[in-house]
Amino acid sequence: MANDNKVWNQNDAVPSLVQSKRQIERYGLDVDAQAILVATRLLAAGTRLGHASEVHFARFGLSTGRYRVLVELEDNEGEALPSQLAENLGVTRATMTGLLDTLERDGLVSRRTSAQDGRQRSVVLTEEGAKRLQAMAPEHFARLEAMVGLLSIEERGVFLDLLGRVTQGISALTDETIEPDKPAGESRKKQHRSKG
């Protein structure tokens, strides 16, 4: 029993409504406790998701980021520029360099200098990289499917809608200034979603 084995306890770190209320009262703030509860649960879920994702991909010798690079390459006929990849994945070029370093070391991609532009280095998905994706696909997708398995088809649709709006709301955490409260239920007309 020398192994502590930190298994995610499911109960830890899931904030309760009373906790939210207590905190709000402590400082005498004028905010809706349920809203705070939802937000807090969401943050906790985000943490768990990130961690679970890494555990998941580690099974296949990948990380979340490296997997996404491989998929992006596959969606691009197996070849792309590092800067393209960084752009599409929403990470910095520096991060992409690191991801590609590891992928190249593992033989899943290869880099070669571009003929046209000496600054560019073309990234190519290797045979081995393609095989890796293929090999992991069944389990990967089965687990993803299982993740939302507690939701019915209709609920998935509802969840997708709500998650979309909440995802937009994430910017409330990162924006420079706080925007005035928008009660929701109206005033929601122009919400550009996706790009292409």
Place this chain on the structure above:
Amino acid sequence: MANDNKVWNQNDAVPSLVQSKRQIERYGLDVDAQAILVATRLLAAGTRLGHASEVHFARFGLSTGRYRVLVELEDNEGEALPSQLAENLGVTRATMTGLLDTLERDGLVSRRTSAQDGRQRSVVLTEEGAKRLQAMAPEHFARLEAMVGLLSIEERGVFLDLLGRVTQGISALTDETIEPDKPAGESRKKQHRSKG
């Protein structure tokens, strides 16, 4: 324009249904494309949430983990054991040591050796730590509230329910083996939620 300024583009990295379908078809798998879409969007949201959370707390000179330590201390009359804190926050003791190191360096907590048990070190929320929490509370909670501001009251309730089940589903990513598919909509009677 020397500054690249990687602002989270909102559009990046949000997977589309066609992408999901294409991947599934590529390997001839028998999974529901919408389920995959939901799962994939969720993972993307998780990544963004984690990042946004760090940006948010950095405004107050904290990280997500360090903030949670302070709150946990406050909920505990300002004093607790590192192992307690680690347990309650769902991180390892090693991680807690790191969090406390920084908090102590910044004067927000202090450590003193226990009299009863020489192995234990009691962690105390300092005056300054309490002040920090108080100072950040208005903006912190306002931003959290704004984050779910695009959802109506009713929608928040629905979201909370769905999120709860999805959160349970996260274990599908981390479990050793894949469980057989549970269609949902029935066979869902005994789902213990929370602990207290």
Place this chain on the structure above:
DNA sequence: CAAAATTAGTTAGGTGCCATACTATATTCA
């Protein structure tokens, strides 16, 4: 055309978190 500015990629250094292995202090029990 040479100097200045831009661009692609990388390196260097930092944060957050983790797992493993170690130290020091109890506790158990033979």
Place this chain on the structure above:
DNA sequence: TGAATATAGTATGGCACCTAACTAATTTTG
């Protein structure tokens, strides 16, 4: 009582990702 064991906390080293600064190659422009 003294050796084996358990426990609390920490140090070490790892990975993912970031920003800022740097190198090399290309484009702009005077």
